[in-house]
Amino acid sequence: MAEKTYAGVTVNIDDDGYMTDASQWTKEVAAEMAKEDGMELTDKHYDVLEFIREKVNSGATLTIRAIGKSGHTDIKGFYKLFPGAPLKKATKMAGVPKPSSCV
């Protein structure tokens, strides 16, 4: 297991760069991670990240459909917020494990 420092916080990450301890997450960590991808996080981004953290930490399976129905954004909006591979990017920035769902 590797360690990486984001915004002065040392976090444990797996081989794919996903945080392995969700409790180490802070908004500043997310912002630093986003910068690596050339992204600037807005309140809208944080809304979605908080939703993902809640959902995953409650033990539920996270799907892109659930995010679309979260009330924070629709699916189109989600793709716009996290362009490219939205679910992978967003879960990484939310400090939760890589998604294990196919949808």
Added chain:
Amino acid sequence: MSEEKKHPLKKVIIVVAKGAIEDVYAGLVMANGAVMEGIETKMFFTFFGLDAITKKKMNTLHTATVGNPAMTMPGGIPFPTWLGGVPGIEAAVSAMMRKQMEDLDIPPVDEFIEMIVAGGGELYACKLAVDMFKLKKEDLHDDIIDIITVGDFYEMSDGQQTQIIFT
């Protein structure tokens, strides 16, 4: 050891030619998965695969209860062929299958298509099959971009790191 250069998939074209629930969903799951990975995705529906984008049929697709050797009852008990032919059985089994997918947060076909399109995926219908089934553009899901020929299909499959998947 020399580092091998990777060539990630850039574009995928998924052909859906059959209309059973499992055939259609295999195509939809793969297409949605590709969109979610940021891969340019196009779908081409032909022959009975057109049921998946035909408004009247898309959300009530069936699975075959006759001639399907993989079919079992809940608990893995063999599914007798004669039972599959009893009126209403195919509909009941199909409804159960749709329900099981819903429980896994897999959406109905129309919503699944909207998810793929929201992510930038493009859907096309095959001209020959549309003519054969006497369908019109209005009969098809509103997100279908166009009814195209096989020639158009190959044209849009250009580019390096492109794959065509036939389900």
